[in-house]
Amino acid sequence: MSLTHWVILAVGCTLLPLAIDILQTFVPQRMRIGRFVGKSHRVILLVLVVSLCLIAYYFFWSSFLPYSTQGQLQAAVFHTGVITWLWINGCWAYILCLLVSVNPLSALQHEGEASTSAPSFDSSFPSYFCKTCGVRALSFDHHCPFTGGCIGLRNYRYFMLFALHAWVGMVYATWLSWWPFRDCVLFRLSIPSLALPRPPPDEAACRKMGPNSLLLMPALGLNLALGTLLGLHILMLLNGVTTLQLGMHCKKRGVRGLVDLLRLRLRGAGGDKWALIWGVPSQQASLLWRIRILALPSLPSHGEGMIAATEHASQS
Numbered sequence: 001m002s003l004t005h006w007v008i009l010a011v012g013c014t015l016l017p018l019a020i021d022i023l024q025t026f027v028p029q030r031m032r033i034g035r036f037v038g039k040s041h042r043v044i045l046l047v048l049v050v051s052l053c054l055i056a057y058y059f060f061w062s063s064f065l066p067y068s069t070q071g072q073l074q075a076a077v078f079h080t081g082v083i084t085w086l087w088i089n090g091c092w093a094y095i096l097c098l099l100v101s102v103n104p105l106s107a108l109q110h111e112g113e114a115s116t117s118a119p120s121f122d123s124s125f126p127s128y129f130c131k132t133c134g135v136r137a138l139s140f141d142h143h144c145p146f147t148g149g150c151i152g153l154r155n156y157r158y159f160m161l162f163a164l165h166a167w168v169g170m171v172y173a174t175w176l177s178w179w180p181f182r183d184c185v186l187f188r189l190s191i192p193s194l195a196l197p198r199p200p201p202d203e204a205a206c207r208k209m210g211p212n213s214l215l216l217m218p219a220l221g222l223n224l225a226l227g228t229l230l231g232l233h234i235l236m237l238l239n240g241v242t243t244l245q246l247g248m249h250c251k252k253r254g255v256r257g258l259v260d261l262l263r264l265r266l267r268g269a270g271g272d273k274w275a276l277i278w279g280v281p282s283q284q285a286s287l288l289w290r291i292r293i294l295a296l297p298s299l300p301s302h303g304e305g306m307i308a309a310t311e312h313a314s315q316s
Contacts, residue, residue, distance in 0.1 A: 097158035142243035239266035
């Protein structure tokens with residue numbers, strides 16, 4: 001198989017646990033089959049996701065950029081700038097989302113020692129003990145199949161930034177991959193009954209693209225999955241509830257719980273969830289600060305420990 005076919009297979013394997021974990025959030029406990037992705041799979045997930053990002057960047061340079069720009073320097077500079085910006089932000093946010101511990105205090109602090117890295121705002125979201133990770137996550141939101149760990153107070157920002165930049169990147173990738181798919185796949189289909197006028201494809205360009213013209217299919221799949229994930233979490237941000245709180249609400253009201261989410265009827269049930277992204281209460285987050293958080297890579301604030309450092313300290 002070519003590299004393109006391996007990418008399609010890897011994307012399918014990535015989407016399966018994501019879809020199952022999302023569905024399990026809204027089904028009764030007796031119907032759940034357990035988490036597919038846990039803490040022990042983090043290294044595999046990191047290698048898989050970063051490898052897919054590197055391969056996607058390679059396909060962009062080797063196939064889609066020459067096909068889309070046709071030697072036009074200004075178009076090449078524009079596409080390269082946008083894709084590189086999205087690629088750096090998405091990869092950086094994913095790596096930090098995976099490495100930043102949801103509760104470094106539990107391992108770094110000795111019993112009875114006062115906390116020196118408490119959040120700068122009053123978080124009204126409850127903590128939760130995750131049986132999969134074996135830790136109590138502060139301001140627990142959900143257990144993420146993309147990272148194999150919990151999403152909470154200290155890494156929710158990076159989770160949302162990863163979802164945002166990954167989805168925008170997939171929208172951009174879908175747009176770039178549509179044209180070779182249309183020219184080299186759709187225009188080659190013969191449907192006499194429809195009598196559709198089809199211009200002859202550029203044979204030389206299509207031969208150079210080869211099976212890469214099929215990359216629209218995994219791009220569409222990731223676009224749909226990431227778009228659904230991002231849209232769901234934006235609705236929860238607008239309502240001020242966590243995934244855990246939404247799941248509990250849906251267990252009580254069934255499908256009507258999702259209707260309440262869409263109609264923003266859950267506002268007031270939670271708290272200022274936007275503060276988990278800005279790092280300060282929403283009223284104190286200026287427009288420039290919000291643009292800075294959304295557009296540029298950011299480091300963990302003081303006191304946000306890494307998993308590696310946490311585990312090392314807990315063993316000593």
